[in-house]
Amino acid sequence: MGKANDNDNKMYVLDTNVLLHDPLAFLSFQEHDVVIPMTVLEELDHIKDGKRDVSRDARVAIRALDEVLKDASPEQMLEGVRLPSHKRVDGKPSKVGQLIVVNDHLYPDSISGLPGNENDHRIINCAVRMQKQHTSTKVVLVTKDINMRLKAKGAGLSYVEDYRTDQLIDDIKLLSTGFKRFQGDFWASVGDCQTEQNGRDTYHHVPKSLLPDVFCNEYLVDDTEHFAARVTGYDEEHITIKDLGVERLLHQMAWGVKPKNVYQGMALDALLDPNIELVVLTGPAGCGKTLLALASALEMIIEKRIYDKVIVTRNTPEIAESIGFLPGTEEEKMAPWLAAITDTLEVLHKNDESPATSRNYIMEKANIQFKSVNFMRGRSIQNAVVILDESQNLTASQLKTIITRCGEGTKLICTGNLAQIDSNYLTPLTSGLTYIVERFKDFEGSATINLNGVVRSRLASFAEENL
Structure with missing residues (x-):
């Protein structure tokens, strides 16, 4: 031949x-x-x-x-x-x-x-x-x-x-983490820069040559454990960064939850900012994705009154198809698949005098609704926080359906672990979660945080490394 x-x-x-x-x-x-x-x-x-x-x-x-x-x-x-x-x-x-x-x-x-x-x-x-x-x-x-x-x-x-035309990256290790870590002191490499004050917030304009491949809402940290910032805009010559500081990130609180390290601090900053319409949290099990997402949602709905309700959804078996034919409402059928949310609510209220009563009260007051992905098509969700859990098991087409349902004033939080894909049809490279991380990283209303650096329980960490 x-x-x-x-x-x-x-x-x-x-x-x-x-x-x-x-x-x-x-x-x-x-x-x-x-x-x-x-x-x-x-x-x-x-x-x-x-x-x-x-x-x-x-x-x-x-x-x-x-x-x-x-x-x-x-x-x-x-x-x-x-x-x-x-x-x-x-x-x-x-x-x-x-x-x-x-x-x-x-x-x-x-x-x-x-x-x-x-x-x-x-x-x-x-x-x-x-x-x-x-x-x-x-x-x-x-x-x-x-x-x-x-x-x-x-x-x-x-x-x-393999069919690779729709794969935006060749190796999952190249997936955007949502932040950049600088070796040594960040300011030592910057030199002189223009600074402006806007209320409580401080903004710096640094040369674009320092960060040629930057994108909006990307976080910046260095080895000093003091500097932390978020990119808010850029042009051909300069990048505008919002000075956050590690201490400020670690002193945030949402529904009684404080970040344990700078990675969770960056995630909480993005979650609590209503100007960021899409937040993607990736990382292994036990790193706090669902806890931070739900705590932030409760804070913004009950305390700050920014949003009206929480809609929680995730894929069900058979690639987000059947939720069962047994008697019961949609929420009752979805409850087993969304146990992670109810477990998180129990953790948030475990110190209350009556945890079960507090959980039910908060679910009613925050208007927490459990919905199936099946019934998202055709809806228009207004002024709500949508938490899409286990989104690594959805295709790009299914995620597009959900994202296009989000109307004015709605914030979408996607959480997932690309190491735990249960679908027979998806891999880490073809998962819808990977797709939106890469497609939306240039969108000024989105932020991605990879929580791989979060310290988990000793048991979970040992299992991840040895089993």
């Missing part, structure tokens, strides 16, 4: 799970050809009639494919139909590839050596056939199934890839 260079045209054979992950994935391969085996269309057909989110994605994929192929004859579908493109190079439409539908049922199993009674094997068989037929073209099987990638290589397919 002739070897194809990276600059040569390529042919991508798509697996079904790629179209379920991104229904418009076949439009993402620029000038290269895209092959859809007939087995993929059959699998989409079997999935489309369900009521789960994955069924909706199957229907979207089918409609998108039909839009491209609706005017094509059977011969044209087999030869290839030009893919649509809105990109232009030097004022002219850019080169695009073709969409090809292949009847892989006509290919004998002997091509790959895999038995043809499994759909995965038929798709691999199709890719191997394309590789043998198009020797001067780099034929690539694209699938999110790791085991299928291994089987494809074992069957003789030279190029197998």
Whole structure:
């Protein structure tokens, strides 16, 4: 087989799970050809009639494919139909590839050596056939199934890839933490700068060359354990930072909760600021994400009267689909999945004379509502604090649904631990939580705080390191 260079045209054979992950994935391969085996269309057909989110994605994929192929004859579908493109190079439409539908049922199993009674094997068989037929073209099987990638290589397919077009980072270690730590003394590297006072707050204008890749609401700390600041704006020459100070961060309080270290202090500062509409808290279990989120919500609703209610939601099993058919209200069905919230309320009121009575009273006074993600579509949530717990198990599409429901005056708090993904369809790199951290870091109304540096209980820390 002739070897194809990276600059040569390529042919991508798509697996079904790629179209379920991104229904418009076949439009993402620029000038290269895209092959859809007939087995993929059959699998989409079997999935489309369900009521789960994955069924909706199957229907979207089918409609998108039909839009491209609706005017094509059977011969044209087999030869290839030009893919649509809105990109232009030097004022002219850019080169695009073709969409090809292949009847892989006509290919004998002997091509790959895999038995043809499994759909995965038929798709691999199709890719191997394309590789043998198009020797001067780099034929690539694209699938999110790791085991299928291994089987494809074992069957003789030279190029197998994961679908990475929607991955904003290549390594989860590159995910934004929401703060930067400077070695030594921050002010020693700044020199002279312009300072202004606005009420109780002090702002400094430092050179942009000091922080070339900064973004709004990113926190700054150094090794002196005294300096702490938050970026409030920037232009091509200067960055405006709000001087906070570690001591000031540690002396904040929300519903009786004080931060234990500067990481929780930064999180609490972002949570209590009504001008920050989206706060994302990431980190391991036990670092205080839910506790800080709920304490801040109660403080802003009951004490400061900024918001009217708290809406708490999280994904339920089956990728945020069914919450059960047993008798009971929506809140009663959601209660087991939101036990972390009720546990946190008990911690916040454990020293009261009657903790259970206090918890019920606060739930009523703060108007805490437990809602399912299923029923978020079509709503418009006004002047509320929305706490989305365990958001690492949601897709970018599901998170988009929730974020677009947040109306005027609503604050959204997303918490999650990317090391504890329960969904079969997501990884730390494709999780919706990772997506919004990277997509919203340049949005001036959002802040992300990674609480990995928080000291947890000795038991939890030991388990994390040794089990």
